[in-house]
Amino acid sequence: MEEKPTKHTQENNHLSYGSARNIVFDKYEMGRLLGQGTFAKVYHGRNLRTSESVAIKVINKDQVKKEGLMEQITREIAVMRLVRHPNIVEIKEVMATKQKIYFVMEYIKGGELFAKVAKGRLKEDAARKYFQQLVSAVDFCHSRGVWHRDLKPENLLLDENENLKVSDFGLSALPEHHRNDGLLHTQCGTPAYVAPEVLRKRGYDGEKSDIWSCGVILYVVLAGYLPFQDENLMKMYSKVFKSEFEFPPWFSYDAKRLISRLLVADPQKRITIPGIMKNPWFCKGFNRPIAFSIQEPVTETPLEQDDEAQKKELELKRSKSSPPFYNAFAFISSMSSGFDLSNLFENRTRSGTLFTSKCSASSIMSKLESLAKKTNFKMVSNKDFKVRMQGASEGRKGKLSVTAEVFEVAPEVAVVEFSKEAGDTLEYGKFCEEDVRPALKDIVWSWQGENSVPRTEM
Structure with a gap:
C-alpha cells in the first residue's frame, strides 16, 4: 500500500530517507539521485498534482556563498527564465529555504x-x-x-x-x-x-x-x-x-x-x-520555427526566505474591478530610493520597459488600445488590465508580440510595464523608442531612468 505524503516543515526533513517519501514544499516528491557536482545534487522528481516527471537541482546555499558563487546562481535563474525554447531545458520553478535552493526543471531522460x-x-x-x-x-x-x-x-x-x-x-x-x-x-x-x-x-x-x-x-x-x-x-x-x-x-x-x-x-x-x-x-530539411513565446511565467521564491515566508503572497492582490496593487512596503522603498521602480520588481523578471503615470488605469488602457490601432498591431487579448498585441508583419523572429500591464501602487500612481513575449529584441527596442514613447508621452509621468532608453527584454 502506498504511503500518504508526509508534510515536512523542517529543512532537514526535506531530504530525509527511509520509509517516508521525500516531499519538497508539499509539491514535489524527490526520487533517485541523477547526478551531482561540487555544490549541487540533481534528483528525479514528480509533481504531486500532475504526476509529471521533473529534475530537481538542490544547491547548498552556504557552500555557494562561501565560494562567492551566489551571484552566479542568481544569474543562472535569471537567464533560464529568459530563454524558453523547445531546444532549451525548461526551468519550471525556483524555491528556497535558509539552507537550500531548489531548481525544478524539465526532466530530460535521453542522456547527454x-x-x-x-x-x-x-x-x-x-x-x-x-x-x-x-x-x-x-x-x-x-x-x-x-x-x-x-x-x-x-x-x-x-x-x-x-x-x-x-x-x-x-x-x-x-x-x-x-x-x-x-x-x-x-x-x-x-x-x-x-x-x-x-x-x-x-x-x-x-x-x-x-x-x-x-x-x-x-x-x-x-x-x-x-x-x-x-x-x-x-x-x-x-x-x-x-x-x-x-x-x-x-x-x-x-x-x-x-x-x-x-x-x-x-x-x-x-x-x-x-x-x-x-x-x-x-x-537541408530545416524548418525554421516562426516564433517562440513565453507561455507561462516561471514562479520563484526569494532566495533568502524560509519555508513559511514562501507560502505567503507578497507581490500582488488582484480584483476584477481594479488593476493589481503592489504592496505598500515595496512602494515606500521605491520612493525612498529616488523613485527607482526596480524595487517593485525585485521578484519579477525585471525585463520590461516601465513608466509611471498619474492617469487612471482605465485611461491608460484606452491609450494602449489607441496605440495598437495606430501601429497596426492586432489586439490578441485585453482583460484584467493587461493588453497583449501582435504585429502584422513577420520579423527576424516572427511576428513581434508585446504585452502591456497596468499596476496601481497608490490611488494616484500607476506603473505600466511593457514586455516582449515573442519576436526580435532589436525590433522590440525600435518599437518602444519610435512608437511607444511618442504615442504615450501625454500620459507618462516618468520613464524608469529619466533620460534612459526603454529597457528591452533580452
Missing part, C-alpha cells in the same frame, strides 16, 4: 549527446538535425541577450524523441556583463571548445565565441573526436589559435565547407548565425 558520440560518430543526417536544433537554440539565446559560453556535448541533452536540449547556463553572460569596450572578459568554458579570442584574454564577443563552440561540436559529432587535440595543453592552445586541424576522409564536401567557416580564428571573419542558416548543408 556526449554519451551518444562516445559510442561512435554520428551519421551526417543525425548530426545535421542536432546541429540545426543547437543553432536554433543558440540564435534564440543571442536574440534575448544571452551568451552561453560553455557549449559542449556534455551540456546538450536528448529527450525521448531524440530532440536536443541545451542545458547548464551557469557560465552564461548577459549584456550588463560587458565592460566599457563592449566586450566580455571573463575567461571561462571548457578548453577544447573555447574560442581562440577567449583564450587570448583581450576581450571577446559572446555571440562569436558561441559560434566557434558550435563549430567544434559539429566536428566532434561527425568525427567522433576533437578537432584540436594534444596531451600538452599549451600545444593544444597553439592549434586553436591557428585553427589548425584536419578533416577525416568521411566528411562530405559541404560539411567541410561549413566547418571551415565556423572554425575561423579571426572572430570578425567567422560565419554568423544568419550565414549558417543560409548554408546549403545546414538548410
